Amino acid sequence: MRVSGKTILITGGAGGLGSAMARLLSREGAAVFILDLEETKGTSLAEEITQSGGRAWFCKTDLTQEADWQSAFQLAEEATGRIDVLINNAGINIRKPIEEMSFDEWNTMMRVNTGTVFLGCKTAIPVMRRLGGGTIINTSSVCGLIGHRYTPEAYTATKGAVTMLTKAVAARYAKDGIRCNCINPSTVDTPFVQELFKDPERKKERLGEVPLGRLATVEDVASAVLYLASEEAAFINGVALPIDGGVTCC
Numbered sequence: 001m002r003v004s005g006k007t008i009l010i011t012g013g014a015g016g017l018g019s020a021m022a023r024l025l026s027r028e029g030a031a032v033f034i035l036d037l038e039e040t041k042g043t044s045l046a047e048e049i050t051q052s053g054g055r056a057w058f059c060k061t062d063l064t065q066e067a068d069w070q071s072a073f074q075l076a077e078e079a080t081g082r083i084d085v086l087i088n089n090a091g092i093n094i095r096k097p098i099e100e101m102s103f104d105e106w107n108t109m110m111r112v113n114t115g116t117v118f119l120g121c122k123t124a125i126p127v128m129r130r131l132g133g134g135t136i137i138n139t140s141s142v143c144g145l146i147g148h149r150y151t152p153e154a155y156t157a158t159k160g161a162v163t164m165l166t167k168a169v170a171a172r173y174a175k176d177g178i179r180c181n182c183i184n185p186s187t188v189d190t191p192f193v194q195e196l197f198k199d200p201e202r203k204k205e206r207l208g209e210v211p212l213g214r215l216a217t218v219e220d221v222a223s224a225v226l227y228l229a230s231e232e233a234a235f236i237n238g239v240a241l242p243i244d245g246g247v248t249c250c
Contacts, residue, residue: 007031008229010087011063013058015036016190031055035059045058088137088139125173136179138183140183140184181239186247210246
């Protein structure tokens with residue numbers, strides 16, 4: 001198993017992408033900690049994984065609060081004796097163009113999409129250094145690599161910040177045995193997107209920009225995370241990995 005024995009914390013772990021990551025990483029041998037505010041979904045997911053023979057815990061966490069981060073890391077280390085990987089996966093998207101968005105909405109996007117990654121890295125780095133190293137994986141977006149005509153400017157700005165924060169952390173903390181990479185998915189086939197695609201024009205425009213002609217699946221994204229979390233990626237550091245079917249090559 002590719003991450004056997006590792007302890008992995010996943011923010012937004014009760015959501016569509018996060019739950020796919022948790023299931024795959026647990027099947028591959030990791031103990032997973034699901035950090036989320038969605039208590040019902042998170043508890044149910046942890047129970048599902050445990051009943052399937054895996055190891056999982058749910059930790060109700062407000063990711064914008066530094067004290068909650070400290071509590072989650074303490075729980076994980078006390079339960080397993082180690083922390084190997086942090087996946088900063090939580091995020092939101094207020095779907096308004098810049099001319100319609102309020103400054104408060106802009107700040108909310110920055111606080112959740114960028115601020116929680118900042119707090120995650122800030123909390124993880126000293127713990128991982130003390131334990132001999134580790135891996136941080138941040139969920140960015142193709143919008144962290146390119147301007148995207150169908151995506152609100154605020155979302156693009158937050159994901160660009162995540163991409164560059166990833167590279168800055170990778171450059172500074174590699175000496176401590178800490179690797180930091182990000183994934184940059186294009187549109188992922190989730191229930192929200194399926195609802196969006198009831199509008200045939202939106203479906204046509206999104207599929208039309210993907211050279212492979214389909215959306216990313218949650219499994220596509222989770223598999224990339226599994227690779228970056230594994231020892232197969234031991235020399236991968238500071239990478240922004242598109243999972244986009246070729247969107248960013250056009």
